[in-house]
Amino acid sequence: MAERGATPQVSLPRRRALRAVRALFSPLLPDDYLELINPLWSTRELRGRIERIEQETPDTVTVLIRPGYEWPGHLPGQYLRIGVVIDGVHHWRAYSLTSEPDRPDGCIGITPKLVDSGKVSPYLVRQARPGDVVRLGGVEGTFVLPDPAPEKLLFISAGSGITPIMSMLRSLHRADAVRDVAHIHSARTESDVIFAERLREIDRAHPGYRLGLRLSGEQGRIGPGDLDQLCPDWRSRHAFLSGPGEMLDAMGEHWERQGVAEMLNVERFQPMIGGAGGGGAGGRVRFASSGVEAECDGATPILAGGEAAGAVLPFGCRMGICHTCVGRLCSGEVRDLRTGEVHGNEGEMIRTCVNAPEGPIEIAL
Amino acid sequence: MTATSTEATSPLSHLSGEQLDELGRELDSIRDRVFADLGERDRRYIESMIAMQRRLAASGRVLLLGSRSRPAWIAGTAALSMAKILENMEIGHNVLHGQWDWMNDPQINSSTWDWDTASTAEAWKHSHNYVHHTFTNILGKDKDLGYEIMRIDPRQKWYPVYLLQPFYNLLLMAFFEWGVALHDLDFEAIRSGKKSKAQIKRELAGIREKAKSQVVKDYIAWPLLSGLATAALDAALEARRGRSGRRRVRRRRGGLAGVLGSALRAGAGAYRSTASADATANVVRNVWAYAIIFCGHFPDQTYTFSPEEVEDESRGGWYVRQLVGAANIEGSALFHVASGNLGYQVEHHLFPDLPSTRYAEIAPQVKEICERYELPYNSGPFGQQLGMVQRTILRLALPGGRQRKKPGPYRAEEHAAA
Numbered sequence: 001m002a003e004r005g006a007t008p009q010v011s012l013p014r015r016r017a018l019r020a021v022r023a024l025f026s027p028l029l030p031d032d033y034l035e036l037i038n039p040l041w042s043t044r045e046l047r048g049r050i051e052r053i054e055q056e057t058p059d060t061v062t063v064l065i066r067p068g069y070e071w072p073g074h075l076p077g078q079y080l081r082i083g084v085v086i087d088g089v090h091h092w093r094a095y096s097l098t099s100e101p102d103r104p105d106g107c108i109g110i111t112p113k114l115v116d117s118g119k120v121s122p123y124l125v126r127q128a129r130p131g132d133v134v135r136l137g138g139v140e141g142t143f144v145l146p147d148p149a150p151e152k153l154l155f156i157s158a159g160s161g162i163t164p165i166m167s168m169l170r171s172l173h174r175a176d177a178v179r180d181v182a183h184i185h186s187a188r189t190e191s192d193v194i195f196a197e198r199l200r201e202i203d204r205a206h207p208g209y210r211l212g213l214r215l216s217g218e219q220g221r222i223g224p225g226d227l228d229q230l231c232p233d234w235r236s237r238h239a240f241l242s243g244p245g246e247m248l249d250a251m252g253e254h255w256e257r258q259g260v261a262e263m264l265n266v267e268r269f270q271p272m273i274g275g276a277g278g279g280g281a282g283g284r285v286r287f288a289s290s291g292v293e294a295e296c297d298g299a300t301p302i303l304a305g306g307e308a309a310g311a312v313l314p315f316g317c318r319m320g321i322c323h324t325c326v327g328r329l330c331s332g333e334v335r336d337l338r339t340g341e342v343h344g345n346e347g348e349m350i351r352t353c354v355n356a357p358e359g360p361i362e363i364a365l
Numbered sequence: 366m367t368a369t370s371t372e373a374t375s376p377l378s379h380l381s382g383e384q385l386d387e388l389g390r391e392l393d394s395i396r397d398r399v400f401a402d403l404g405e406r407d408r409r410y411i412e413s414m415i416a417m418q419r420r421l422a423a424s425g426r427v428l429l430l431g432s433r434s435r436p437a438w439i440a441g442t443a444a445l446s447m448a449k450i451l452e453n454m455e456i457g458h459n460v461l462h463g464q465w466d467w468m469n470d471p472q473i474n475s476s477t478w479d480w481d482t483a484s485t486a487e488a489w490k491h492s493h494n495y496v497h498h499t500f501t502n503i504l505g506k507d508k509d510l511g512y513e514i515m516r517i518d519p520r521q522k523w524y525p526v527y528l529l530q531p532f533y534n535l536l537l538m539a540f541f542e543w544g545v546a547l548h549d550l551d552f553e554a555i556r557s558g559k560k561s562k563a564q565i566k567r568e569l570a571g572i573r574e575k576a577k578s579q580v581v582k583d584y585i586a587w588p589l590l591s592g593l594a595t596a597a598l599d600a601a602l603e604a605r606r607g608r609s610g611r612r613r614v615r616r617r618r619g620g621l622a623g624v625l626g627s628a629l630r631a632g633a634g635a636y637r638s639t640a641s642a643d644a645t646a647n648v649v650r651n652v653w654a655y656a657i658i659f660c661g662h663f664p665d666q667t668y669t670f671s672p673e674e675v676e677d678e679s680r681g682g683w684y685v686r687q688l689v690g691a692a693n694i695e696g697s698a699l700f701h702v703a704s705g706n707l708g709y710q711v712e713h714h715l716f717p718d719l720p721s722t723r724y725a726e727i728a729p730q731v732k733e734i735c736e737r738y739e740l741p742y743n744s745g746p747f748g749q750q751l752g753m754v755q756r757t758i759l760r761l762a763l764p765g766g767r768q769r770k771k772p773g774p775y776r777a778e779e780h781a782a783a
Contacts, residue, residue, distance in 0.1 A: 004471035023586045024426075026578035027479035032472075033423060036416055045471065088408035090469040310397060312467045312718070314476075 003092050003316030003324035005045030005083060005135040008069040018043060039133050040068030046136040050128055051107055056194045059114035060160065061125050062098060064107045067136060071108055073101045075144040076171035077164040077240070077267070080110065081137030081317055086123045092137065092316045092324070093120040096163035096267075098195075100170035108136075111194060113160040140321065143242070143267040145171065150238040154231060155183040156251065158222070158243030162194055164267050165242055169202060178206035182231045186214040186222050186243075221247070224254035235260045242267040280335040280342075283357035287311045288330055288364045296357050301337060302327075303352035306365070313352065313365055320354035327352055332361025376668060376689045376740055376771075377682060385681030388738055392684050395730055396716050399723050403467055407720050411465055411473060414702075415456055422448035425646070430591040432638040433631065442642040446649040447703075452481045453654055454705030455721065461490055464720045483546035483579055485571040492549045498717050502662060502669045502690035511663055513548060517757055518669045519766035530762040534755075541651035546572050583643035591639040596632030600624055653703070657694070660750040661710040663757060664692045665769035666743040685740065687714035688731075692743035694750055701725065711743060735775040742775035 018030045025033065034041045040049060048065040055061055074080070079096045099109035114125040145168045157165045162185055172178045187193040193213065203211045212230055214222055227234045235258060241251055248266045255264040280298030287293070287306055296305035303325055306313050316324030320338060326349045333344035334355040342358050344350070350363060380388070421444050428441030457480030459465070465473045472478075479486050492508060500506035504520055511517045515534065516527045537544045550568055554560045603624040668689040675686065694700075694708040701708045709724035712731055719727075735742040745753075753769075760766055 002466075002469045002471040002474050002476075023578065023581050024590070026582050027481060027575075028419075033419055036419055085408070085468075087404040088406070088468055089404075090471070310400065312400075312463070314466075315469060 002090065002314055003081075003083065003137065003322050005042075005047060006072075006138045008043060008046040008067075009072050010043045010069060015043065042068065047133055048108070048136050050130050050132045050134065052130055053128060056111060057113075057192055059125065060111060060194050062109050062111045063124055063128060064099075064109045065134060065136070066105075066107050071101075071106060072139075074108075074139040074167075075141075075147075076100060076167040077144040078139050078141040078167075079164070080108070080139050081322060082110065083135030083137060084120060084123055084128070084132075086119060090135075091120050092135075092318075092322065094140070094317055094319065094321060096141075096167065097139070098163050098166045098170075100167055100174050102174070111160070111163050111166070113194070137322070141267075143240070143265055144168075145240075146238075149175075149177050151179060152233075152237045153181045154234055154237035154239040155181065155185075156222070156239065156241045156243070157183075158186045158216070158247055159188070159192070160194060161241075161243035161267070163242075165240060166195055166198070168240065169199075173202055173205070178202065179208045181206075181209045182212070182234075182237065183210065184212045184214065184222060184230050186216045188217040189215055224250055227254070235263070237263065238265070239263055240265045240267075280337075280340075280356050281358050283332070283359040283361060285357050286360075286362040287313070287327075288362055290365075298335070298356055298358075299337070300356055301353050302334070302350070302355055302357060302361075302363065305356075306352070311365070315353060318353045320351055323351060325352045326350060327363040327365035330362040330364055333358045334361060375674065377685050379739060380681075380685070382679065384738065385679050385685065387681070388734065389679065389681035389684055391734055392715060392731075393680075395727055396719060399716075399719055399727060400467070403720065407722065408468055408470075410722050411456075411460075411468075411720070414451070415473070418448055418451040418456060421445075421451070426587060429587065429639045429642050430594045431635075432591055432642050433595055433635050438638055438642055442645050442649075445642065445646040449481060449646055449650040450653050450703055453650060454657065454707065455702055456480075456705075457482070458705050458707070459721045461486055462494060463718045466718070481579075482542040483572065483575050484542070484549050485546075485568070485575050488549035488568055488571060489545070492551060494717065498714070501687055501714060502667065503672055503675055503686075504669055506672060508548075508551060508553070509662065511659065513553075515758060516761040517663050517754075519761060519768055520669065520671070521761075523761075523764040527762050531759055534758050538652050538655045539648050541655040542647070546575070583647065584640050587643060588636040588639040592632040592636035595635035596628040599631035600628035603627055656747075656751055657704045657707050659754045660694050660747065661691055661707060664743070664745065664750045664753045665757070666741065666745070666772050667692050668771065684715060687711075688735070689741055689743065690714065692745065692750060693728075695744060695746050700747070708747075732775060732777065736777055739774040741772050743772065 021030055024030075029044070031042055031044055040047050046067060046069060048067040050063055051066045052064040053061050054064070074097050077096070079094045081092055081094045083090055083092045085091075095110035095112055097108055098111040099107065110124075112121045112124045115121045141164075143164055149172060155165045155168070165183070169178075169181075169183075172181070183199075185193070185199070190196075193199075199211055199213075203209055216222070222230075231237070239255070241248055241264065245268065248268060252261075252264065252266060255261045282295075282297040282300065285294045285296055285302050285305060290311050292306065292309050292311035294302075294305040294309035294311065296302060303313055303315055303318070313327075314325050316322035318325075329344055329346060329348045329350045331346060333342055334350055335342045335358045337354050337356055344358070344361070352363070352365070377385070425441045425443075425445030425448055428437050428444060431437040432441060457478070460473055460478045461475050461480065463475040466475055468474075475490065497507055497509045500508075504518060514537075515530050516523060550565070550572070551560070555565055603620075668686075670686060670690070675682070678686070688711060691710040691714040693711050694704065696704070696708050706721035706724050707713060709721075709728060712719075712724040712728055713721070715731065716727075732742050734740075757769075
């Protein structure tokens, strides 16, 4: 089954009314007709209309979306799965919400950065226009600000890793709870700083906020060795880190060594495909219902290999979150590309987007 | 008919194993080319087709709220019939084949779609997509409707019950959706014990559920709604007439019962005429679906196969069986849309999960392959194909019968001349 948006929060009388007239439309739903008038009226899946697109940097935009129903809210730092139609095909990706949970205008925002080889970010950054309808999936993620917010905070972000931090900052700003926040952000050049203007505004508005901006193109990347100089009391702060994997790994070890690991929260937003999971054996995949066969090396997910061989397969987030792509394993074993763990019992439901075959397998897809 | 003479007429006999493999590769590459090219244009087509069908259905239903008026009945029934035809043929059949699954759309998807007919999507996908499209025209294995209850091929053994075939043929025509729903149960599998009790129970419950919602919608809910609307309108008009009348007091007293009685009569009339319109639309759709589907495999040109003939069949051999076991119907663009592009039955059987709109585009390539490999490309006008099918049904109700003459290899010049 293809991935669909979250179930919207529809008022009970409206749900009841729709259910009452269902018999007139069987096997369809009243929704199927109402959507012809306005696609946002779907009570099956939450959709939203792009309200505004703001250029942040030359390759980053903020997309403001007005949900079809009242936004159920999110915790600052969480991400949202979003579905868009590109060249006839529905694609799903997860992006950190960069808006605070209770914007007065009811909109939500994501801030995608262009990945040239990608599918969805080129669409959102270059092609999407106000008025376009997108699908809004579930809100997920455990990289969130505790409530109430800790007294002393440390944010470390790099590049587009700032996106979940931005939602946290905005939320603190709106609640006027920016008491003691140290923020170290690095970007390659001045023009690559996402939210530069907004960060400076917050800096001016709150004496308790200290922004340390580092241009890694000139000054090099931030490493654990810089911490004592940039933020001497880092050990006593609740730290939130978001950025590329190498930075998180290095910092994580440092917190561990210093015995303050419990103060650290990290956002590993991209699954580590090809990281620990590389070096598998790979194998031949047979897709039972189409009869298509595909050869996958140890780093190629079953989904990607199957698509390359011409199989039409269900897919969603492509990062192991949504379970849209699952197929029943008929025989063989698979390797989880995120953890490197080899597993596989006959009949097990396998997420094809994050598993590679380990030897020949057959899957009921 | 003896085994030797079938072999002599087998369209495959002149092709070597290597040739069949090459043919398979050529057809595979047609499929690959189309799949690589699918995109926004195709999505726009199916989405606008679905939107148009729903608008048509909604207009038909609204017109039929006033079904007591003759013109509204005719226009409403016509719109509803057309909507039901499109829903079953160009939309339902093709979506359930998975032709639009590549869009990854949560609704327009073979795993979630349900259609306006008595069969459950699940049972139909098994009996049609799997059994019929895999074992096409293999006698005793293809459980397509015709082969199950009728004698359409002279190689099928004659039983006295086939004497009744001309009559139940007509019944099937009118109540096709119910015939298909029962057929999907696969009585033979039940008789031979191949189906578990639990599965039979589940399938029966599925049909009961589908049947109930079909009957409620067409024969209770919509007629009731138009009955109520008509009664309310009648009462309002009566009351107004009463108020504007000169002898207001007297009319109102005797009038209330009169107004109610008249409204009730009008409502009951509307109920009946809307129910009859819905029944008519269902029968129109049934007859049309029957005609298109029976023209797909049962005209004289098509070949049937014995299980022995298809033992160890290669991919190329499978393609040839699909190619010669089906027959196209020639017609206008509107005809092809209304028939769900099953006028391109040959192309559909070669590539059942290719979006239907692409069949017309690849037809010239398929013909060209037929010409090079000296294979038939079965095709004919609608009237001729349907006539041949009916002739066969009548003739084979009686014992005996011969295979009809087959058209032989496709020649482009002949067709150009004709």
